[in-house]
Amino acid sequence: MVDTQRGASRSARGATPMSRTKKPDSARAEQARRKRPAVQKKSRPRSSERLGGALHHHRQMVVQSxxxxxxxxxxxxxxxxxxxxxxxxxxxxxxxxxxxxxxxxxWDGSPQLTLYLRGTARPASLMQKLANDSRIESLVYLSADQALAEFEQYSGLADVTAQLEHNPLPAVLVLRPHLAALQGEQAQALLTEMQALSEVELASLDLEWIExxxxxxxxxxxxxxxxxxxxxxxxxxxxxxxxxxxxxxxxxxxxxxxxxxxxxxxxxxxxxxxxxxxxxxxxxxxxxxxxxxxxxxxxxxxxxxxxxxxxxxxxxxxxxxxxxxxxxxxxxxxxxxxxxxxxxxxxxxxx
Structure with a gap:
């Protein structure tokens, strides 16, 4: 009786897998998935990370170069x-x-018209005539002696001029025309008119050399x-x-x-x-x-x-x-x- 019970218990323990209760396939797959370590998906670097890497490489190249x-x-x-x-x-x-x-x-803002007078010229009458000209803003008369003194002062050649027998410089009349009278062809017209005066030996417009x-x-x-x-x-x-x-x-x-x-x-x-x-x-x-x-x-x-x-x-x-x-x-x-x-x-x- 005892042997029969032991045999029954051994037969029960040694029962084939087919005789046991099977788990569904879906449950076993879920259990296996849980046991496997999680695999992280590989993500692309963000734009901020790429920018940071580029800046780091730029800084590195600056120092290395x-x-x-x-x-x-x-x-x-x-x-x-x-x-x-x-x-x-x-x-x-x-x-x-x-x-x-x-x-x-x-120099650009103060062009001057210089009239070198003849030896026989009468400066007073010429100055009165030019003073009434609306194109002339101001005028200054320099005698021959004043012109020589000014030349010696600015040139530094006083020793040379002291050896001259007579003063080679003529009297000068310095005119300052209005800027409106020097626009375009008016400057050349004014110069031609001054040159035509009988008292004037030579007329020179400073605007020419400035130009x-x-x-x-x-x-x-x-x-x-x-x-x-x-x-x-x-x-x-x-x-x-x-x-x-x-x-x-x-x-x-x-x-x-x-x-x-x-x-x-x-x-x-x-x-x-x-x-x-x-x-x-x-x-x-x-x-x-x-x-x-x-x-x-x-x-x-x-x-x-x-x-x-x-x-x-x-x-x-x-x-x-x-x-x-x-x-x-x-x-x-x-x-x-x-x-x-x-x-x-x-x-x-x-x-």
């Missing part, structure tokens, strides 16, 4: 010096034009800008050649970066900042060279102005113009590096 230039100071200094000389030449011409404009600033000076200044300024354009092209060529050599020296590194998925923009950044540093350094050197040149000629210019009783002082670039020159150099360096890197990086592709 500067360190590369400092690591080879002789080559970097020579390249910057060549670019600086190209920037100095038009800068010096523009500084000279600005100083001449400053020197002649007070010539203005045209010379315009020509000089335009020539300076054209020279600056040509030398800017030369700076671009110098930077382009320097960046080309830098790209060739790092060809294997560029190939590796492109193999791992680096874009041309990513590879281009260190070379762009290298060109930027070259240009900025050249701009600073050019500003210093211009100031040195101005300082070297400032003494003789001041002594020459003193001889003509003038308070003129030679001006240099100034702070704003110096900063502008540095920015122009940096822009040229960046542009030259961009042109060179765009061209040469396309030729480097992993095989």
């Amino acid at each position: 500067l360190k590369r230039l400092i690591a080879s100071p002789a080559a970097s200094l020579m390249t910057c010096l060549v670019m600086a000389v190209a920037l100095v030449l038009p800068s010096v011409m523009l500084v000279a034009v600005d100083n001449i404009k400053q020197l002649s600033a007070g 010539r000076l203005r045209q010379i200044l315009q020509l000089s300024e335009r020539s300076s800008w054209l020279l600056a354009l040509l030398l800017a092209i030369a700076v671009l060529l110098v930077i382009g050649n320097t960046i080309r050599l830098a790209i060739e020296n790092r060809r294997s590194e560029i190939v590796v970066i492109k193999l791992v998925g680096g874009s041309d923009a990513y590879v281009r950044r260190p070379f762009l900042y290298t060109g930027l540093w070259y240009g900025a350094g050249a701009g600073m050197m050019a500003a210093c060279l211009v100031q040195i040149l101005v300082w070297l000629v400032q003494g003789p210019a001041a002594r020459l102005a003193t001889l003509y009783q003038s308070q003129f002082e030679l001006q240099g670039l100034g702070l704003a113009a110096s900063i502008g020159l540095i920015l122009v150099g940096a822009l040229l360096g960046w542009s030259g590096a961009w042109l060179a890197s765009v061209r040469h990086l396309r030729e480097i592709e992993p095989r």
Whole structure:
């Protein structure tokens, strides 16, 4: 009886799986899914993260490119010096034009008509006649002796004129016409009329040489800008050649970066900042060279102005113009590096 019960219990424990209650397939799948570790979906980086990564790479390239230039100071200094000389030449011409404009600033507003009188002229009657002319604002009479004294004062040739037997200068009548009488062809008409007077030996209008000076200044300024354009092209060529050599020296590194998925923009950044540093350094050197040149000629210019009783002082670039020159150099360096890197990086592709 006992053996029968033990056998029954063993048969019950050893029952086949088919005899047990089966769990549904959906329940088992759910249970297996819960036991597996959760797999996170791979999400694309957000725009803010991409922007932060780009900014970090830009900052890193700024520092690394500067360190590369400092690591080879002789080559970097020579390249910057060549670019600086190209920037100095038009800068010096523009500084000279600005100083001449400053020197002649007070002349444009007071054109004078000078009448050199004959020896037999009667100044009183001529002055009365011209005083009634509505085109004449004011007039000043200088006798021959007064004209000689004024010439000696402003020319500094008193020792020379003292040896002359007689006064070679004539009496002078200085007229200041109204500006309305000097517009267009009216100036030439007034000059012709004054020249036709019987008491006048020669009539000279100061506006003529002022206009010539203005045209010379315009020509000089335009020539300076054209020279600056040509030398800017030369700076671009110098930077382009320097960046080309830098790209060739790092060809294997560029190939590796492109193999791992680096874009041309990513590879281009260190070379762009290298060109930027070259240009900025050249701009600073050019500003210093211009100031040195101005300082070297400032003494003789001041002594020459003193001889003509003038308070003129030679001006240099100034702070704003110096900063502008540095920015122009940096822009040229960046542009030259961009042109060179765009061209040469396309030729480097992993095989």
